[in-house]
Amino acid sequence: QMMQLTLHHGICKESCAALGYLSFLLCEFEDFKESYHTGHLAILLLEKLQSKELLPQVYLPYFTGAGSYIRGVKFTLDSLLHCYQVGMQTGDIENAMLSAYVYLSKSFIFGRSLAELRRETDSFMKQMIDYKQMVTKDLTLAIRHAILSLGDDPSLVMCQSTQQKDLLQRAIENNNVVLGSVIYFFSGIEAYIFGEYETAANIVQRRKEMEKQMSRKVIENGMTDFFDGLIFIAMAHKTNDIKWSVEASNAASKLEHYVQNGIIGSDHKLLLLQSEFEKDSADAINKYERAIALAKKNEFVHEQAVACERAADFLLRNGDARAAHYYGKAHNLYLQWGAQRKADHLIKSIPF
Template identity: 30%
Template sequence: GNDFARLALSLGDRFKATEAVPQVSLVIYACVKHWQHSVQESLEPLLIGYRTGMQVGEMEYGLACAFRYAMAAIQSGKPLAALEAEVTVYAQQMKSHKQEFVRYNMLPFLQFVQNMLGRSECPTQLTGAAMDEAAFLERCSEQDSPTIACYMYVNKMKLAYFYGDIQLAAEMARKSRIISATAPGEFEVYNHAFFDALIACEMAQGTKKRKWQTFAKRRLKSLKKAGRFAVENCEQKILLVEAELYALNKQKEKATKAFDNSISLAAKNGFISDEAMAHERAWLFFDRIGDQFKSSHHYLRAYNCYLEWGAEGKAEQLYQDQTKSGGRLVRNASAL
């Protein structure tokens, strides 16, 4: 795929085919490039595809590039407040240019951002300034609009995991597993495997431990398959799932090493959201085994990483959870 992508880009440059930039950018940077390169490298080309499309009158492809840019930017850990402002503009343009299909695809991602910012009364429900979940599902049912409904379930799955409603997360993960069929080229395919595996690890702490642990390993296998080529996008995710599996089986040394490596690789690769998640999971692990020094360190780092990402709603939830459990958090302790 990457060989053909390079050929398409070189032909476009050679023949100065400006009008083809939106279509070429959409295919290459939304569906091909990220399978071997960091998803962050797709951001600027997708923006160029969007801007060019708007300039030359290719609104459909230009705005489709804007939608894929929003998806990639969330995955890349772009600061959420700035991203929310950008994506709101794209949604308005989609509406004014009557590009309703792509707008409805994008709305769950915009509402996800707003929920992570803390701008929804119920953080696990996709209802707020961008959309109303119930009305959205009435218009975009699984039968009539499977891809759009799947995107809604994917974002609801992630919100449920971030905000600690694991039963809901498991239900949404099951409903959205068709993403590998509805959108097979997108990075949300291996991102779904990542969240699906983490959710299974959480479910394994309850009943049916063997069943959920086996399923987590299966989803980890899918993630590793993508990670053989999309190394920067997946390696810290793989290590975090492995850390959770080690923790589940009380393998303290292996879990500790995997958490540390996941955190360092997330920082190295520039994925602040993955870094925040790894610190949060490490905090919970060390808290369970009674290592208060490491627990406090990872808690504070998780809190500050979420703030750095702009996920103020999640950071506040973290703070409230710690307060309820009798812990203490020094806010803005970025030096730790």
């Protein structure tokens, strides 16, 4: 309706917000390039009209979606922080706190230091509670559980803590599919990283059921399809059930679509899935190496660690002594990320 008013009556300062929301809507339909151009136009108009109070309504939808997809997560984090700051300055508390949550979520997706993220998460959650922004507080709590579980708290892994169970139960009882899907998203990643493939697969299936009630699925810069694909491949190897191979192929097809549309950081994800499908040892290692190198180039340290571990597992299954080298690299990269529990878990599971 805001866009219709703009088209009928001309541009006003609210047109900035209209274009911002249109950008997000286009992103929902995965028209990433048009979404990016529309959002960029919204920002140019915002700057021209100097409507500072509307900045959160432009930045938040744009940098949540196509802005981070096309420009890359790394280059949108500062913009999301700026969005939070302006929202607080202008009294737009709801959008400010939502920007803080998106900033934390994108930071996790990019693989920023878990120790830094823990400090920021605690700080933002305190503000969310002070300003009674309980929706964003609950969403942020889901991220915090993942950070602590990977870092140093064994009681929080895979929806096992009382607090996490209560949060999930509340989401289910209130039919809060957004919160529920976010909890399942982070929990599925945790379960996979710790080698609990059946648990991870169950979590993904529950998330997908919730997503049927949503206008769009959780994309998260390709990270959702990436870990879904890894989980499905692990289950295919474990069970020899064709359904998992089909699901994994579908996830790889989605990543290929993201690569073709210029989604930054999806290229190494696709290569790693392709490596996992590969039967020939020499071809597989070549693809693993390329995936590792691209993840490093893209600065996704956590996904570089996963790629190294997957390469090591492949070599170990094939009796190749080079496995120890890749396990060592994965261990160091997990430590660099701040995932102390995962690094310890790797040493206990696979002495190298």
